[in-house]
Amino acid sequence: MQPHKRKRARLACQPCRERKRKCDGSDPCVTCSDWGYRCHYEVYPRKPRAAKPTSPATHVEPHSSPHDTSGPATGGSDHSGLVRRLEANSGAAFVRKLGLKIDPAKAPKLNLFGWNIGARQLSASLQPTPLRLTEITSLGHMKELAQAYFTKVDPCYGFIDRHEFFERLEARWQSHVSAAIFDSVLAGVAAIGCLFSQKNPTMTEIHLTQTAVCCLDTHRLSGPPNIDLLTGWVLRSIYLRMTDSPYATWIASSTTMHLLEASGLHPEPSPDSVLPHGAKCDPDIRRRLVGVAHHLNVWTSFDLGLSRVSFQRNDLPTPPAPKAGDYTGEVLGLLPMSVSLDPGKSKDETDLTSALCTLLDGSHTQPPSVLAQCNLVLCVLRRIHTQNLDISSPVAGRVLQLLSNGLACARRMALDYSPWHQVANVPFQIICVLLTMDTRPSLAMLPEAMQTLSLVASTYDTETMREAYSAAYLLVFLHQKRRKDDLAIFGAALNCQNEKQFESPPHLDPASEEYSWLGALVADMPGLQRIDLDQFLNSEMMDPSTLLNGTTLLNGFD
Structure with a gap:
């Protein structure tokens, strides 16, 4: 009986045709599934002929790609690739899979370890009621807190006019009349100022956050949102990103993005359009406000594996104008690369390697900007690892150099009491990526990374930081234990007593x-x-x- 001959596919997909690989003709084919390519077929139109009308029940959808926005996000031929990209973008999923690979029985649970420093809570569980802003603290204290904000936070997230802010702050205390929604801006700036000037929370900070939330939640929209409301929501998203849970932050950032679209600030309407135009504000402030809101929503969505808010026109805001002592442009300059890593867009080896090299070439000067760059590099490295790709030794060396610089920046921010969310998130993710790289140079950086995370955990002694350090310690311990077990196996093989002892080979x-x-x-x-x-x-x-x-x-x- 003659063996069955291998059946050739009648039609090969386009990626296999371009790379001259074997294709089994399925959708997606095995080769594209294994290598993470976007499997699609070039269908040439046939001679048209009269077709019978089909009912909706028998209608067949054409092949769709992950770039198509008309179909369902979880359907189509790229479902498995989409899931892999979602897991690679999410730090929580990546850590869970790393732990399962090392030791499935003791792997850490699915959790965004070290996502921020954790919630700031008073020793006594109090639920303060919202107060009038002038009842919370004095004008002098408000100026001190605002000064802390504009010194540490505004250079990185510069979307508030400093001169105008202090003018309206003075007017608010002189009039003693509630300034309605602008109170959310005053309270939001002061609350973040507390966060960056005082290691431990105070009742003043709690009252300020409650007042800001009350102003935003009780505001009734009678038209497009104004600039004060948008600024208040961006400040709320920033505070939550540094102190609260991922889901609370995602909801706040998504709400902010919807309000931005409703305001008409982005995308800019056509001059002859009858639709509402954006709120009146300085064009540079508008770009900065939209950019920071977009930045927060993209990364919170990536971390949770949830959908980000995108506008009908997905054009990104124009980069802000440079200012002395301001590096907001450095952070927002990473936004196009961040958006390109959307899980719905597949990227091959060339795309990811090129993106990594472009990021490594970027010039970032201040610690928050450097850690934002590190966070994006870590995401690209996770995508590369998930697709079983390799990077060259020179590129790997540049990556380790950048990560070492990021660890130094995290230590500087911890000692300066600047609790940016990256101060905890980046060191933890660096530890996971170093274990994944699993090379002698990468493992040599583990002590520095663990010491950095330990410093942050001791500086901000919260349950969140203790849990993050414990999870990192467990991952390193399990990796060490597996290596010891491997060495024991090699030792048993080389020192077998029941076998004849051979002389060393020449x-x-x-x-x-x-x-x-x-x-x-x-x-x-x-x-x-x-x-x-x-x-x-x-x-x-x-x-x-x-x-x-x-x-x-x-x-x-x-």
Whole structure:
């Protein structure tokens, strides 16, 4: 009986045709599924003929791609690829999968460890009622808190006119009449000023946050949102991102984005349009306000694996004008690259490698901006790992250099009592990526990363930080334990007492004909091309005691 011949696919998908790979003709094909390509077929139109009308029940949808916005977000041929990209963008899913790979029985639960420093709560569980702004504190104290905000936060998130703010603050205390929605701006700035000037929360900070929330939630819209309402919501999103849960932040940031669209600030309407025009404000302030709101919504959505709010026209806001002492443009300059990592958009090896190199070439000067750059690089690295791709040694070296710089910036911010959300999030994610890279240089950075996370946890002694440090410690411990188990197996194989003890093999010449297979092995496995075969085949390298001496490298976390 003759064996069945392999059936050839009648039609190969376009990625397989371009890369000259075997295609099984399915949708998606096995090759595209394994490599993360966007599988699609070029369908050439046939000669039209009269077709019978079809009922809705028998209608067949054409092939769709993940870039199509008309179909369901979770359907189509790229469903598995979409799920992988969602998991890669989400730090929580990536950590969970890393733990399952190391030790499924003891892996950390699904959680966004170190997403921020944690909630700021008083020792006594009090529920203060909202007060009038002038009843919370004095004008002098409000100025001090505002000064802390404009010194530490405004250079990175510069969307408030400082001169106008202090003028309206003075007027608010002189009139003693509620300024309605602008009170949410005053209270929001002062609450964030408390956060960045006082290590421990105070009753003043709690009252300020309650007053800001009350102003925003009770405001009744009778038309398009004005600039004060939008500014108040952006401030609320910033405060929640640094102190509250991911879901509360996502809801607030999504609400802010919808209000921005309703206001007409973005996208800009056509001059001859009859639709409402945007609220009146300085064009540069408008770009900064929209940019910061967009930045917060994109990354909160990525972390949770939820949908981000996008406008009907997905054009990004124009970069803000540069100002002395202001680096908002550095942070918002990362927004186009961030949006390009949307899970609905598939990226191949060339796209991801190019994005990584572009990010590494970026110039970021201040700690919050550097950590924003690190956060984006970590996301690209997670995407590269999820697609089983490799990066070259020079690029890996540049990545480790940037991550080391990020750890130094996180320590600076912790010592300066600047609780940006990245001060906890980035060091924790760096530890996970270093374990995933699993190279000698990356593992050598683990002590520095653990010390940085420990410093942040001791500076902000919250349940959130204690949990983050415990999870990181567990991941490193499980990785160490697995290495020790592997070394024990190698030791048992090399020191088998029941086998005849062979003498050490003589020095091998890889250039000889006998070992020509080594050349073929190196050619087939590009990862071996950096290995010095002469050194590898040296008889001294075959000493079991030398091989097992690597256990001393792993004892740092016992």
